[in-house]
Amino acid sequence: MTSTYARLDTVFLFSRFSVAKYSPLWPCSLSSSGIHLRTKSNSRLRSVTASSSSSSPSGPIVAGSESIEIKSLPTKPIEGQKTGTSGLRKKVKVFMQDNYLANWIQALFNSLPLEDYKDATLVLGGDGRYFNKEASQIIIKIAAGNGVGKILVGQEGILSTPAVSAVIRKRKANGGFIMSASHNPGGPEYDWGIKFNYSSGQPAPESITDKIYGNTLSISEIKVAEIPDINLSHVGVTKYGNFSVEVIDPVSDYLELMEDVFDFDLIRGLLSRSDFGFMFDAMHAVTGAYAKPIFVDNLGAKPDSISNGVPLEDFGHGHPDPNLTYAKDLVDVMYRDDGPDFGAASDGDGDRNMVLGNKFFVTPSDSVAIIAANAQEAIPYFRAGPKGLARSMPTSGALDRVAEKLKLPFFEVPTGWKFFGNLMDAGKLSICGEESFGTGSDHIREKDGIWAVLAWLSILAHRNKDKKPGEKLVSVADVVKEYWAAYGRNFFSRYDYEECESEGANKMIEYLRDIVSKSKGGESYGNYVLQFADDFSYTDPVDGSVASKQGVRFVFTDGSRIIFRLSGTGSAGATVRIYIEQFEPAVSKHDVDAQIALKPLIDLALSVSKLKEFTGREKPTVIT
Ligand code: VG1
Numbered sequence: 001m002t003s004t005y006a007r008l009d010t011v012f013l014f015s016r017f018s019v020a021k022y023s024p025l026w027p028c029s030l031s032s033s034g035i036h037l038r039t040k041s042n043s044r045l046r047s048v049t050a051s052s053s054s055s056s057p058s059g060p061i062v063a064g065s066e067s068i069e070i071k072s073l074p075t076k077p078i079e080g081q082k083t084g085t086s087g088l089r090k091k092v093k094v095f096m097q098d099n100y101l102a103n104w105i106q107a108l109f110n111s112l113p114l115e116d117y118k119d120a121t122l123v124l125g126g127d128g129r130y131f132n133k134e135a136s137q138i139i140i141k142i143a144a145g146n147g148v149g150k151i152l153v154g155q156e157g158i159l160s161t162p163a164v165s166a167v168i169r170k171r172k173a174n175g176g177f178i179m180s181a182s183h184n185p186g187g188p189e190y191d192w193g194i195k196f197n198y199s200s201g202q203p204a205p206e207s208i209t210d211k212i213y214g215n216t217l218s219i220s221e222i223k224v225a226e227i228p229d230i231n232l233s234h235v236g237v238t239k240y241g242n243f244s245v246e247v248i249d250p251v252s253d254y255l256e257l258m259e260d261v262f263d264f265d266l267i268r269g270l271l272s273r274s275d276f277g278f279m280f281d282a283m284h285a286v287t288g289a290y291a292k293p294i295f296v297d298n299l300g301a302k303p304d305s306i307s308n309g310v311p312l313e314d315f316g317h318g319h320p321d322p323n324l325t326y327a328k329d330l331v332d333v334m335y336r337d338d339g340p341d342f343g344a345a346s347d348g349d350g351d352r353n354m355v356l357g358n359k360f361f362v363t364p365s366d367s368v369a370i371i372a373a374n375a376q377e378a379i380p381y382f383r384a385g386p387k388g389l390a391r392s393m394p395t396s397g398a399l400d401r402v403a404e405k406l407k408l409p410f411f412e413v414p415t416g417w418k419f420f421g422n423l424m425d426a427g428k429l430s431i432c433g434e435e436s437f438g439t440g441s442d443h444i445r446e447k448d449g450i451w452a453v454l455a456w457l458s459i460l461a462h463r464n465k466d467k468k469p470g471e472k473l474v475s476v477a478d479v480v481k482e483y484w485a486a487y488g489r490n491f492f493s494r495y496d497y498e499e500c501e502s503e504g505a506n507k508m509i510e511y512l513r514d515i516v517s518k519s520k521g522g523e524s525y526g527n528y529v530l531q532f533a534d535d536f537s538y539t540d541p542v543d544g545s546v547a548s549k550q551g552v553r554f555v556f557t558d559g560s561r562i563i564f565r566l567s568g569t570g571s572a573g574a575t576v577r578i579y580i581e582q583f584e585p586a587v588s589k590h591d592v593d594a595q596i597a598l599k600p601l602i603d604l605a606l607s608v609s610k611l612k613e614f615t616g617r618e619k620p621t622v623i624t
């Protein structure tokens, strides 16, 4: 790769900086051929739990050097740095190549208006995965090199995605970096990722990410401050000239926000009952740092109700995706006769959630609808009622029915949380969700796993607050079935075919686009009659921006839908997603297993798409 990188030559000195003595740049070093990582000693994976006990909350101000030296490091463009559904995700080995991360970070600064970062405050944190600590040092040095005033970084580099959003908003920062590949596995052989969020805490819009990509193709120089590595283990401020880094406790701002949104006394009342069993599986990911302080220390859950609660750099060899396949440990416990009454899990960066009752799985599409239907009575933040509701296009239409009943504005956006932010900023949207285990509200601008768990606990606590010891409690299943009875049930399932050959997967989507372009309403598809078919396109009602080619959908006259998309978060090959939905108003049919209820539509989806012929796949990797 050395041919990609040119010589280190010029030393730029910004007028407000004067030359300082050279400090070693561990773990990355500047040399004539790029930014090199010293990561060989990292073969032993580390626990990344932040231990705030070692330092005072306010922390000492450590005086660093009086001024900093900025070096210009020549570089050359690297192919393939295009962001997907949620940031840039690649194998960690790709990110560890010289200048790979540095190029993208510099391209980001090249894309932002000067006033968005010069002397500004930016937040930095991540899910604790392998390479985050080294990446933190690279990002801090390039931020300082570009004139950023202050970096707020989570202790040990830890901040969940929702916590980054919360910290940006609370501290009025100009934006923030999230070091995570979210639900993708971590460790030396797996994935790494980076995402940039804007000043209201939302993921950068495509107008910015497209610019960043453009700049990665023409980049020639990286500006790096010659400062030593920052000690991320201790809460406190370190200053170098006009630049400072503040290491913050990853939990406190976020916890404070949760206390504002929810009635903690109400939830505490439920969690401390001896007849209510609770289990939270942090999947050795970032919510491990939040679960004990929030659920145990503040809300009175038993210490053993948190499982896999220590964040690890490789998530304990796990796939930190909270679904029925990858959160199997929790599912097994919840399906025992004597299992807990409520169980939940969250993903790598803490923005996803899976909610289970005893022997009962709540689909994310139902979950957001049920939270919306119950929010006003159970959650203080929504006391005045939600302003509007929204879901991503492939998410089931359950939420639509709640919006209709509550007479609320309703929006259908493409897949990816970045499409909700504008609606929230414009005061049009309070509660939203995606079928992919993402649920959230306008308390921040990211989906929020712990928020969803607290929302469900609030609903259960509200329903059970007058129940005497020994009286039967209203269960998760009761809440869901009551909801189905009132609104009808949207049967929903998603089939994922992970790591297919890209060529076959792309051809399949092209083939489907071709069918869609020739389709006409009224055509028969087996027992279904087509209402319309299209490739979903979205015009943002706030800024008028258009996102096209967001998923091929076949919508039938009875409201059933089959949808096809390629994932934008994978790091290798292509992942095909098929989404299947059918509405059932009759209560007598609500207890059927979703896979049985949806079988005719699933068969139809497989035959219409010729999936087996295009991808060679007999079976999906994951069924939700
Ligand atoms: C997936 C989900 C999408 C979600 C995105 C990021 O994207 O389908 O709903 O917003 O992941 O989630 P895709 O393009 O792979 O289908 V997270 O928790 O990985 O930031």
Ligand code: CO
Pocket: 161, 182, 183, 347, 348, 349, 350, 351, 352
């Ligand atoms: Co995530």
